[in-house]
Amino acid sequence: MTLAALIVFAAALMVTPLALLLQTGLLADGVPSLDPIREALGSRSVLRALLNSLQSATVSAALALIVGTGVALLVGLTSLRGKAVFTFLVLIPMMIPPHVTAIAWMQALGPSSPLLGTLGLAPPPGTPHPLYGRNGVIALLAVQHMPLVFLVVLAALRTLPREMAEAARVAGAGPARLLRRVILPLLAPSLLAAFALAFVSALGNFGIPALLGIPGRYTTLPVLIWQRLSSFGPSMLADVAVLSALMALIAIVVVAVQMILSARSRAALIGPPQPPLHLQLGRAQWAAQAAMVGLVAVTLALPMAALFGTALVITYGLPLTFDTMTLANFEQVLFRQSVTLRAFGNSTLAAGLAALLLAGFAAFVARFATGPRGARKRLGIGLTGLAETTYAIPGIVISIAFILTFLRPLPILGVSLYNTVWIIVLAYLCAFFAVALKPVAAACLQLDPALDEAARTAGAGWGRRMRRIFLPLVAPAAGSGAILVFLTAYNEVTVSALLWSTGTETIGTVIYNYENGGYTTLAAAMAGVTVLATIGLMALLDRLGRHLPPGVVPWRL
Template sequence: MFTVNVFRKIPRELEEAAATSGLSKKRAFRKVVLPLALPGIASGGLIAFLSNLDNFGIPAFLGTPANIRVLSTYIYEQVVGFGPSAFSRAAVLSVILGIIALLGTVLQWFLLRRSRVNETNRSDSTPRIYLSAGKQKLLEASMWIFLLVTSLMPLIAMGALSLISAYGVPFNLENLSLRNYEYVFLTDSKPLTALSNSLQLAFFTMLICLMLGTAMAYLRFKYPDWSTKAAELFTTIPFALPGTVFALCMIFMWLEPVPGWNPGIYGTVWILFIAYVTRFLVLQVRGSYTAFLQIDPSMEEAARTSGASGWVKWRKILLPLLFPGILSGALLVFLMALTELTVSSLLWSSGSETVGVVIFGYEQAGYSTYSTAFSTILVLSILLGGGLFMLIGELWDRKVLKKND
């Protein structure tokens, strides 16, 4: 998401100029394209790196039964063990993760300092590399096999499991029914409550992060001094910390933020909202900052010289250019908040259950068919939302192109 828009923003004329100067396609990519695309690659890579450091749900479901531990699950085991030194060991492990995350952030800053895209060309989605018919078919077949094995087959298996009466029975017509969906959405009230809570939390988290994260990214872009870099670092730390440790920090903080004063936030949906905004703000900062890197500072200076006010400058010039990158970051925040599990598992209370908590609860209780039914509806909703996002992006591009023409 972060990288593809950067590649499309690189002017085709630069590659043509490199070819005219005698560079091969490989050298042109290494000398011209890659340095310009490096900010998007670094931002996306760091997000993926931190996300995998902190991931709890996947290793908890797949690794724990096989006695395979990662740092996030090991920290969770230490915390729920409630031994005399459980919290001390969890804190030490969280410091290790924090140091690794800081090293990744420093590496990204180094890459961003050495590479900046100052082009304002509109996105170019037409192909730039043409393969022979044989290579093209081989590449397409490989990609489809990869997607089939890693994405489609697990989703199909999950959907099939949601239709059978009990886990382990043969998948035949006699055992197929919609009773699992009936129970999840008509009998049990928790799934719909959780879905409503998660959608509201995700939407308002996205809204706050969109405004605050974009403002922070703009300051980071305009004033790249130690203060803005330090602010970016502090927004990265909550995301880099293990979710269980971060949740415990939120509990200790909001139980009694001032000695003798309990604001009543813990045990309500508000602590989830505060935790989500704090944890996912860096995603919007990264996405917006990468978008700002695509804008030539002379564009803003030209608008100011022409007498455009602050709002006119943003509405007429900056927002049309920034919209795809900013919206990608906002969508990532929304999806992360919608499907979050680790923090929610320690902060939820009665009436504030989230989607992840309910699915996790079904699995822990052994109701796999209920969890797959709820998960199937969630996946289909996300796919529908993704299609709507692509449609909005396409309509926006057409609107911008029409105005430019």
């Protein structure tokens, strides 16, 4: 029964939508072909958007790799003080929706910035916004995805045996040579994986390029797909399917190349993982502390201060003073605007339901993938790989795939899911399965197999062992995964940007529509509420992490 349910889940929500997308985008006269993509690339707008996407994804991923690796090395290997606090604060920008990040930075540096106006530093009215265009898109994509790199590299540092590093130190290698000759070569596969993850995430990012790129005439593929889908032309769906298939192929190729290069650069290590090095910073201690404080101030404190400053003024563009301060914008979005209340309800329903369902699916898939050899193990490994693939594919591509799949009423049932909140829930199940699976898989690897073997010897069947032994042990990790899914889906805009309709708005789409429609103070107020909710949920996960295996909650050291 469980096997059948997982197979139906994978076939209906992961394999079929993506297969239909590729079929629609890669068919010429009913025959599989790359001609539709070649024809699409013949358009100057498509080619320019593709080059902009590749440029912004590559450069921002490289910047995120440099900064994220540096922060991970500082936190993971040195005597830096306050590591847990810094780790928590560094990860918050990753949990904040990209379009909220863009809005916060737009309000922090523009000529109408309440924060700069209060400090008397605002540029003259009419001055072009410094973030509009290519450089702003690249900079904020790097800020958004630097925590991803940080997480991957920090996790890799925790698994490295320290014998080689200790031997190098005994032989007289200083910190710089130790880093260059030992640590970085051992981290090479993880660095490649981190770059690929940041690249794919930036490639599919919609919020930042839409808000900063459109005013600066710097269009990327996700924005072009959104614009084409809004055109409602006769060939609209076929056109966006071709562009979506192109993005999906790029993501798959990048992940495949990363896996090949990682396999070639992997070094065989002897010995179990041990606590990482604890290099004394000495005279550099204060410089390191100041650098981390500066990083948190620039990436988190500055934009959040600007965001809440905008939410607290009567009209956008006024400096924040006691005379211009008001809570009316928060009152408007929380109690008066029906669309915002509906959006909070829809997002809570969609994200909550997806989180609960994926926590259950993840427990069984992780159990199969880490269990004894057989059909169940092969299924578990296959579903794990499929989950990683769908997570790597940009969210806007997932949206197009689900539109193609559920545009018509369901066979036999005759029920249409299109233009309902349920299609958003199903898209979340596909897009965020890997998020729920990772902490559960990590917890499964730490379980003692002797428990299951003893129960089996005592005559307990598979179902009873799952209920009495496995599920209670992995329940905290499954809860952690559910909270991570909820955090990710609650504020997202990339997946729901093409799936929402009147009555099914989500928080992300309403914030974007407010900002795009010129209601900047309302957008800031609603974004501020979501930021506070995100931080509160992260704090809840941090408390839950005290009872979880090490490494399940990323920022708990």
